[in-house]
Amino acid sequence: MDRDPRFKSGDGYLDAVYEPVPNSYDPSPDLFHWKKRHWITVSVDTSALMLEVWSLNQNVLDDFIQEAREFYLKRSVPPPEIIGSDSLLVAGTFESDDISYTWILEYLQSQNIMTDVVEFNFSTQQSAAGWSPKGKKETIHALPSSSSVHRFRWRSHWVQVNLYRDSQITIRFHSCDKSVLLDFIEAARLKYNEAAISRVNVHLTDGYANWGRVVAKSRRSFSTLILPDGIKETLLADIQEFTENEQWYAFAGVPHRRGYLLYGDPGTGKSTTVHALAGELGMEIYFVSLASPGVNNHTLGELFHSTPSHSILLIEDIDCAFPLRDDLSDEVASRDGYRETEMAEHRSEVTLAGLLNILDSVVSQEGRILIATTNHIDQLDPALIRPGRIDVKIKYSLAVDAQLENVFHRFYPGDKDPANPSGVQSGGGLTVSELEALAHEFAAAIPHSKYSIAQLQGYLLAWKNNPRGAVQGIPAWIALQEMEAAQAVRRGRREVNPSVGGDTADTVHGGDD
Ligand SMILES: Nc1ncnc2c1ncn2[C@@H]1O[C@H](COP(=O)(O)OP(=O)(O)OP(=O)(O)O)[C@@H](O)[C@H]1O
CATH class of the missing domain: 3.40.50.300 (P-loop containing nucleotide triphosphate hydrolases)
Known part of the structure; x- marks a missing residue:
């Protein structure tokens, strides 16, 4: 009997199709009692499964298939691995040069799958993607090595992930409903954005226009x-x-x-x-x-x-x-x-x-x-x-008045400063008003528009937790900076004109007069 498909595909799964029984079909049937009401015979060979319901009511067969379908959807055992891409199931491929690859990779990471993986590629490159040893600062992270296949349940669907090392991820859903894939991508994107709140991602070129x-x-x-x-x-x-x-x-x-x-x-x-x-x-x-x-x-x-x-x-x-x-x-x-x-x-x-x-x-x-x-x-x-x-x-520009005080306060915020809840760098036990006074002194001791914030930070790093020492050390530091600057100028001159050689060159010039 050939009939139109009866089951709706709203859930994305294929409809059941009734086909005529092939002439050569002759397996030995099994008989069982379904719901203690209907007798059904099942015949299985290598390519087909035939059901015969011992009833004149056609709805019994439909009900049976519907129940089998629900059983399939809810089962906890993953469906067999899907090989090749000619299946009717919905699939998406994500290439590593597109940001969506990172969304998916991080999302998979957050789903706690791939627990059965035993072979990894490790990298110490700074990245949020990849699996890190639990509880450790992310100094190293791992990705399953090439061509691993993983299956897991996402919402009510089975998903198969093919991970090709550092280059591509393919996701296949046990469904033919495209919206499931789009929902998955959207969930991955949202998760990625949520995590990105505490970090900034910097994308670099691969040297080939990507x-x-x-x-x-x-x-x-x-x-x-x-x-x-x-x-x-x-x-x-x-x-x-x-x-x-x-x-x-x-x-x-x-x-x-x-x-x-x-x-x-x-x-x-x-x-x-x-x-x-x-x-x-x-x-x-x-x-x-x-x-x-x-x-x-x-x-x-x-x-x-x-x-x-x-x-x-x-x-x-x-x-x-x-x-x-x-x-x-x-x-x-x-x-x-x-x-x-x-x-x-x-x-x-x-x-x-x-x-x-x-x-x-x-x-x-x-x-x-x-x-x-x-x-x-x-x-x-x-x-x-x-x-x-x-x-x-x-x-x-190089640091001026307010910036000089500001950089000092950044280093010595004072223990009670609300901007310093972590108390990482203290004010060296000084009160807020003492620190204010030192910040003024610091700003007054440094020539304006002469040093960059980077230079000043470099100096202050040597005086962590010692704001008084930082202020007292300024004259010596300035003298050192000036000496180094003079040396750099002499070196620069020598590079442009090798015959000019610092003190010796000055003497030679003197001789020319
Ligand atoms: N205005 C500033 N505010 C806070 N930190 C600063 C400032 N200027 C410099 N720094 C510190 O100095 C270091 C170098 O700064 P940055 O790289 O932003 O300078 P830059 O102007 O881009 O320098 P370059 O022109 O050499 O690239 C950074 O670590 C940063 O923390």
Whole structure:
């Protein structure tokens, strides 16, 4: 008897289909009493199973199949391994160069499956993905080695996971309902975002135009950023305003993109700002260095294109990428011989024209936030930093008054400071007003606009828990800095002109007169 399928596939499982019995079918049947009411014979051969219900009521067979189906759905034994991809079951593949791979990997990790795995690949690379020894700080993490297969129950469905080492995950559901797969992906994405609240993910390029490895860094509080008043608040508000006003951009016919340039002396907090901003805004950082091998106009275009919106594309030290003009002229080169050598070392395959094209390109993601950093804004071509490409420029300077006091307070917050609930670094047993006075003294003893926060932090690290010592040690430290700076200048001169050799060279010059 050939009948239309009767069972609905709302749960995603295949419908039961009634087929005519083949002529050659002749297995020896088994008879059993179902529900103490109906006799059923079952005949099984290698390819088919035939049921005969000893009743004139056709519903008995339907009921029996329905019950078998429910039994199958609820069973605790995993279904057989699914091999190949020609099955009717719904499947999804996640490649390691896409962020969804990380969502799925971390989600699988959180589901506490793969307990039967005995072969691992270990890595000490910083990452949130992978299995770490329980209770230990994540210094090492493991992934099941190549081609492992795992089956587990997710919500009411059986799932099969094929993990191909570091490159691909395939998920197959024992269902043909696509929405189950989409629900699974959404659950993984939400879980990932939840966990990301305490960290910032930095995506790095794999050298072949793809975003590859993800480095998870712990989130840096915005309050630890020490900048002159108003700078960080203004920057944060500007980005928030940008992300919330997509419709305005569409209405005004302006591409929904924004570029920021953070420029200024080394160690003044440019990279730290990007890191803290990403944490504050719940965004991920996509980091590319234009001077990296393999990064050229083509690969950079691809990377721009595949950077998701609502994330930060960070280009650090953008000036290292190319000389002032693509054709570095003699005039520019001779202006600063030292710089010429530095540029030759870092010469990028990305050209200025190429970068301008990419920045303006229509294939660039909408909602893109680009942040570039440089120590040498004067080396950048004006075309690169015109509005539309770079909309906001922020200067980072060496530490001034308020910053000096601020960095001191960060190191010695005082035991009772509410901003220091952990009490990690104390105020050395001093009262809040004593620490205030020392912070003033510290700021007064250091010349303004001469040292970076990074330098000062380096100094203060040597005086952990000893704020008085830190203030008293300042004159000696400054003397040391000045001596080192003078030596560096002499070394720089020698590199440009080897005939100039510190004290000896001065004497030679003296002889020339
Ligand atoms: N303004 C700042 N606020 C808080 N920490 C800072 C600040 N400036 C520097 N630091 C500290 O100094 C270190 C170096 O800072 P960062 O890398 O952000 O400097 P940078 O301006 O990006 O330097 P470069 O131009 O050399 O890349 C970081 O560890 C950071 O903690």
